[in-house]
Amino acid sequence: MLWVDKYRPKTLDKVIVHQDVAQNLQKLVSEGDCPHLLFYGPSGSGKKTLIMALLRQIFGPSADKVKVENKVWKVDAGTRTIDVELTTLSSTHHVELNPSDAGFQDRYVVQEIIKEMAKNRPIDTKGKKGFKVLVLNEVDKLSREAQHSLRRTMEKYSASCRLVLCSNSSSKVTEAVRSRCLNVRINAPMEEEIVNVLEFIAKKEGLQSPQGFAARIAEKSNRNLRRAVLTFETCRVQQYPFTNNQAIPPMDWEQYVSEIASDIMKEQSPKRLFEVRGKLYELLTNCIPPEIILKRLLFELLKKLDSELKHEVSNWAAHYEHRMRLGQKAIFHLEAFVAKFMSIYKSFLISTFG
Amino acid sequence: MEFPDAAELELLEANFTFPDDDDEDLIDDLDFDDVQTSSEPGSDPITSPPDPKPTLTLPPKPQLQINGRKRILTDDGNAVVITEEKKRSRVEEAEDEDWLRYSPRKENEQEEQVVVELEQEMEEEERILARYAMEIDGDCVPVTGLDGGERVYAKICRGEDERVKKLEVKGYSTGLIQEPVRALMQRVEHDQFTKALEASSEDPSEANLPVGTVVNEQLWVEKYAPSSFTELLSDEQTNRQVLMWLKQWDSCVFGVEIKSTTDDVLSSLKRHSLAVQHPRRFSRSSFGNGRDPRRDNEKAHSDLHPENNDSDRIKDLWDKKHRKGGPPEQKILLLCGPPGLGKTTLAHVAAQHCGYRVVEINASDDRSTSSIEAKIHDVVQMNSVNADSKPKCLVIDEIDGALNDGKGAVEVILKLVSAERKLRSGKENESEGGNAGQKSSKKRNQKGSLLRPVICICNDLYAPALRPLRQVAKVHIFVQPTVSRVVNRLKYICNRERVKTGSIALTALAEYTDCDIRSCLNTLQFLNKKKETLNVLELSAQVVGRKDATRSAFDIWKEILQKRKVKQTKKSFNCFSLMSNDFETLHSLISHRGDYDLIFDGIHENILQLHYTDPVMQKTVKCSDILGCSDIFHKYTMHTQHLSLQVYQSPLAMSIHGLVAQIGKPNIEWPKSIQRHRTMSIEKKEILHSWKNKIPPCISRHLSTESIVEDLISPFLHILSPSKLKPVALHLLSEKEKADLAQLVNTMVSYATTYKNIKSDPSLFMQRGASDASMLSLDPPIGEFIKFKGYDSCHLVLASAVKVFLVHEAEKQKILQGSSNLHLPPIGSESQDVSRCANSSTMSKASASSDKTIHFRDPSRQKQYDLPAASSQNKRSAGGTTASGKVSLPEKKKKPFVDSRSFFDRFRKPSDKATQANDNAKPAQKLEERDSRPLLFKFNEGYTNAVKRPVRIHEFLK
Incomplete structure (x- = not known):
């Protein structure tokens, strides 16, 4: 087991990073009921950990006993029946699913399957825990229609069911859904918090970590706790008695992106753009989300850029990211951004150096 | 004036025929000749009036009729003018005539005032009618008007004298012949007229046919369709090949002797080749060699040797080739090409030329399989009993038309062909076999073979329905005839039709329609009808419509990325019209294709390879924008299904054309990379997904596929390949190293990764050992996710020995986890377990190496665990072990000893229980009993059970 999993807090009171949130949740649960919840925050900040801890807090250890089910649901959509394959993770008290897996059919998942699950009151209702919890992951990837059909479900079956939504960004969850939930923002942990966690792990593992080493990892981790812990373990595997100047292995794809960035900086021409396209294809083929590529690319470019251009370039990056989300072929937009950057940079070079 | 008129009109109508008939008597004789020569059809009905009424006794009346048509003038003043001034020009007369014809009502009203109008023939300048006798040379007859008493002189044609007399005699002395002479005359006249009509329609090249008449106007396309082989406009080579193919049937269809048509054909071919291409002489020596008989045949045809000589030789060749009178190798001819090039015409003309009667089946006929089958069989296998008894030739037009229908025809033909094939091969076999077989084959031969030529015509050779046909048929692809040929023909037709056009305009038209003769002719006829002339400048505006031609994606990319060369002739026009013209064509081209997604993929693929000047990348930016x-557009239209919005895609492509199009020829490639990217990313997503499903839920629930790729994989690979791991036996490792190893193995197990031999069967590599273990790689191939082209990661690769070692350990760990899950807290005791199991594993390895099979016999235990659930669990444990590459399920089933299974189950069960809630049948007490002695076995099941002996536990624990 990786340290990430090994030292994941199982209960709310053991939480290190988001202690305030955990306390609030504990208070919420102690009254025996809780509203619909929407957890949002960047990846690696501990949303899922908190949700699991919350479930455990509500239902006790039986919430940990989960089983995976891969089931094909037959959904009646007017004139025809649609088969929707969905993987669910369920315990006796809760069901966890990822409705956006169904792609463009997510509407049916929400309309039929979730409704079906929400309708059924758990059988062993003795007293106060007479509700089940539905955990929906990646709500921000749900289509607008699916989110619209979600809100009615949330109201109608609130007696028997609580929804816990989990998303990276609240902005992609519709206003209507957001207003029906208690929004819990899980921000990315501060670097100090990450250092705390790493030191905690080091203590548990009985490791000697030199001063500032954890801080370096935390800095590299981009405020992503998962990545920090993983990197820490990697360092441990590669070279144990830690040294302060130990090389921290980079993420491979980030390394690749920075190579692309330096390619772009070296030459600006359609020919170079063509080479860059090939590399972008490589990244996309390896399932790295295009938004993340764009973000990282911008980050790498900004590092090497004159400050007067930074603003403009960031503006264009936002522009092209927006278009990318509107469109379908990510490569078109990524490439358009690169072309735009090349154009800006080249004219800047010409105007500066003649 | 209106009301009283009505009553009068009725009255007049009642005896309207009187004056008519009166005229007839007199005038028929006068101008009979005129009727004959004139081919004007309008004259026909009036010249054949009913028989004269018996009441009519009046002598010839002044209402003269000339040319068999009644000339009645209604306007008083006009009549005066006409009658008094006979010197009007012919044109005026014609006008009056027209006016007269369309006002029959007035004519009736003013019958009393009717005045005869005399017509002059255009050819003969001399007067027929005049007021004064001296104005007419030759004999004349005085004619007096009924009321006014006007007197005019009418000329008498000499040639008709005799007939006139006859007429007069017989007209009034009835009884010498049974039929009145009027009827006879009418019949003769009618016969002659129909003859004339027939003659004119038979010979379309007759120039003196009036153009504008409504009744018998034909489409020019049909009118000027080539009726003989020499007039064909299509490509010379193709024509000849088609004819050749048809001629090859001769021996089969017409019997051995080749009909006289051969000479016809040869001469026509000869003439043709003379006219069109320089004769290619063929030396006799190459003939003798006969490398390619068919080609030689063709050449022979185009050769200019004396016909007899030639045909004999050809006949010989054919006979040689087709085993005396066999039909050609490929029994079906498939003509394909764009519309309007004359495929159907060629088929018809060629078939007729060779003496066939053409039976055409086209898209307008019923083409269901059943009906068409009967029809084809009729044509292909039967001889007609008709008088002409020409053999039939089947022409299936538009065979690619509708998918289903076309398929019917194709199927039938294929059936025939394949039957033929079978038959032939059967025949060959049978002929070897003996005479008895031959008889039966002959019988069948008559039944199912293709005895007549079949020509199929299609536009799209690559239509899916035609795929099977393509393989068996002889395919000829029509190419566009040269513009000059088309223009020559058009000119010829224009001359015939007296249409004024310039050759420049015709050239432009031919180019515009891609040499589609049909559309050219239709356009010309249409314009002619509208009395317009072909205008070169406004061709696109003027021509009714453009052919709806779909081009291939490559053509479109080329059009977009390549600037058209401005031709010299076009330079004279102003720039604006040229641009708009270009714009139009590009627009229609792109929107006809319609597949915008592909078009833009192609543009994207190729645009960066173009050599356009772009110093600050502005063009590139614009293009990528x-x-x-277009991508956003596409997604939106697809998402909302507002497909009408697709219209706006083509302007986008055109703006790209405006930005980057170059004159140089671009090197266009199919958009492979984006498609490869799509398939590969789908593949990789699938890998990720299945991996995620394999990871136990308590871990995988925290991961999304994105976070796996983003955060997890790189460090995970580092963690999986520690630098200091030594491939030595466990007991040689220090405590710390053991702990590390345990941690590593634990990670591997919990993330469901293992090393696997990719190439060879996973169950084999264990036996082979380290020899080919170099091919070991991670089982979910997650290493792929950090491989980028042109990037080398700094990941360590473990030695293969270490990998093998790790696989062993991981397997053990899996078994161990199963047992430890239930009672021991997972983390604390694991290292203990590992160290404990280390001993046993080394032992078991030793035993495995000597291939010893070990069986544990414990009957009491076995009974205890012989539970109803056992069978399902057996399977599970079997699955687990097969995965580890040690045992396979069938082997196990054969084994007589069941105890080994149940022994395994002992360790399996708890783990099953952890996931399987319904496994409550097991008494807890027994579990406790078992777990009080924590022992671990690595069980190596051999493939042989030749050596069986009971072994006690303590022997292992020594």
Whole structure:
């Protein structure tokens, strides 16, 4: 087991990073009921950990006993029946699913399957825990229609069911859904918090970590706790008695992106753009989300850029990211951004150096 | 004036025929000749009036009729003018005539005032009618008007004298012949007229046919369709090959002797080749060699040797080739090409030329399989009993038309062909076999073979329905005839039709329609009808419509990325019209294709390879913006299904054309990379997904596929390949190293990764050992996710020995986890377990190496665990072990000893229980009993059970 999993807090009171949130949740649960919840925050900040801890807090250890089910649901959509394959993770008290897996059919998942699950009151209702919890992951990837059909479900079956939504960004969850939930923002942990966690792990593992080493990892981790812990373990595997100047292995794809960035900086021409396209294809083929590529690319470019251009370039990056989300072929937009950057940079070079 | 008129009109109508008939008597004789020569059809009905009424006794009346048509003038003043001034020009007369013809009502009203109008023939300048006798040379007859008493002189034609007399005699002395002479005359006249009509319609090249008449106007396309082989406009080579193919049937269809048509054909071919291409002489020596008989045949045809000589030789060759009178190798001819090039015409003309009667089946006929089958069989296998008894030739037009229908025809033909094939091969076999077989084959031969030529015509050779046909048929692809040929023909037709056009305009038209003769002719006829002339400048505006030609994606990319060369002739026009013209064509081209997604993919693929000047990349930015725009567009239209919005895609492509199009020829490639990217990313997503499903839920629930790729994989690979791991036996490791190893193995197990031999069967590599273990790689191939082209990661690769070692350990760990899950807290005791199991594993390895099979016999235990659930669990444990590459399920089933299974189950069960809630049948007490002695076995099941002996536990624990 990786340290990430090994030292994941199982209960709310053991939480290190988001202690305030955990306390609030504990208070919420102690009254025996809780509203619909929407957890949002960047990846690696501990949303899922908190949700699991919350479930455990509500239902006790039986919430940990989960089983995976891969089931094909037959959904009646007017004139025809649609088969929707969905993987669910369920315990006796809760069901966890990822409705956006169904792609463009997510509407049916929400309309039929979730409704079906929400309708059924758990059988062993003795007293106060007479509700089940539905955990929906990646709500921000749900289509607008699916989110619209979600809100009615949330109201109608609130007696028997609580929804816990989990998303990276609240902005992609519709206003209507957001207003029906208690929004819990899980921000990315501060670097100090990450250092705390790493030191905690080091203590548990009985490791000697030199001063500032954890801080370096935390800095590299981009405020992503998962990545920090993983990197820490990697360092441990590669070279144990830690040294302060130990090389921290980079993420491979980030390394690749920075190579692309330096390619772009070296030459600006359609020919170079063509080479860059090939590399972008490589990244996309390896399932790295295009938004993340764009973000990282911008980050790498900004590092090497004159400050007067930074603003403009960031503006264009936002522009092209927006278009990318509107469109379908990510490569078109990524490439358009690169072309735009090349154009800006080249004219800047010409105007500066003649 | 209106009301009283009505009553009068009725009255007049009642005896309207009187004056008519009166005229007839007199005038028929006068101008009979005129009727004959004139081919004007309008004259026909009036010249054949009913028989004269018996009441009519009046002598010839002044209402003269000339040319068999009644000339009645209604206007008083006009009549005066006409009658008094006979010197009007012919044109005026014609006008009056027209006017007269369309006002029959007035004519009736003013019958009393009717005045005869005399017509002059255009050819003969001399007067027929005049007021004064001296104005007419030759004999004349005085004619007096009924009321006014006007007197005019009418000329008498000499040639008709005799007939006139006859007429007069017989007209009034009835009884010498049974039929009145009027009827006879009418019949003769009618016969002659129909003859004339027939003659004119038979010979379309007759120039003196009036153009504008409504009744018998034909489409020019049909009118000027080539009726003989020499007039064909299509490509010379193709024509000849088609004819050749048809001639090859001769021996089969017409019997051995080749009909006289051969000479016809040869001469026509000869003439043709003379006219069109320089004769290619063929030396006799190459003939003798006969490398390619068919080609030689063709050449022979185009050769200019004396016909007899030639045909004999050809006949010989054919006979040689086709085993005396066999039909050609490929029994079906498939003509394909764009519309309007004359495929159907060629088929018809060629078939007729060779003496066939053409039976055409086209898209307008019923083409269901059943009906068409009967029809084809009729044509292909039967001889007609008709008088002409020409053999039939089947022409299936538009065979690619509708998918289903076309398929019917194709199927039937294929059936025939394949039957033929079978038959032939059967025949060959049978002929070897003996005579008895031959008889039966002959019988069948008559039944199912293709005895007549079949010509199929299609536009799209690559239509899916035609795929099977393509393989068996002889395919001829029509190419566009040269513009000059088309223009020559058009000119010829224009001359015939007296249409004024310039050759420049015709050239432009031919180019515009891609040498589609049909559309050219239709356009010309249409314009002619509208009395317009072909205008070169406004061709696109003027021509009714453009052919709806779909071009291939490559053509479109080329059009977009390549600037058209401005031709010299076009330079004279102003720039604006040229641009708009270009714009139009590009627009229609792109929107006809319609597959915008593909078009833009192609543009994207190729645009960066173009050599356009772009110092600050502005063009590139614009282009990529446009591409992005089209992508957004596409997604939106697809998402909302507002497909009408697709219209706006083609302007996007055109703006790209405006930005980057170059004159140089671009090197266009199919958009492979984006498609490869799509398939590969789908593949990789699938890998990720299945991996995620394999990871136990308590871990995988925290991961999304994105976070796996983003955060997890790189460090995970580092963690999986520690630098200091030594491939030595466990007991040689220090405590710390053991702990590390345990941690590593634990990670591997919990993330469901293992090393696997990719190439060879996973169950084999264990036996082979380290020899080919170098091919070991991670089982979910997650290493792929950090492989980028042109990037080398700094990941360590473990030695293969270490990998093998790790696989062993991981397997053990899996078994161990199963047992430890239930009672021991997972983390604390694991290292203990590992160290404990280390001993046993080394032992078991030793035993495995000597291939010893070990069986544990414990009957009491076995009974205890012989539970109803056992069978399902057996399977599970079997699955687990097969995965580890040690045992396979069938082997196990054969084994007589069941105890080994149940022994395994002992360790399996708890783990099963952890996941399987319904496994409550097991008494807890027994579990406790078992777990009080924590022992671990690595069980190596051999493939042989030749050596069986009971072994006690303590022997292992020594």
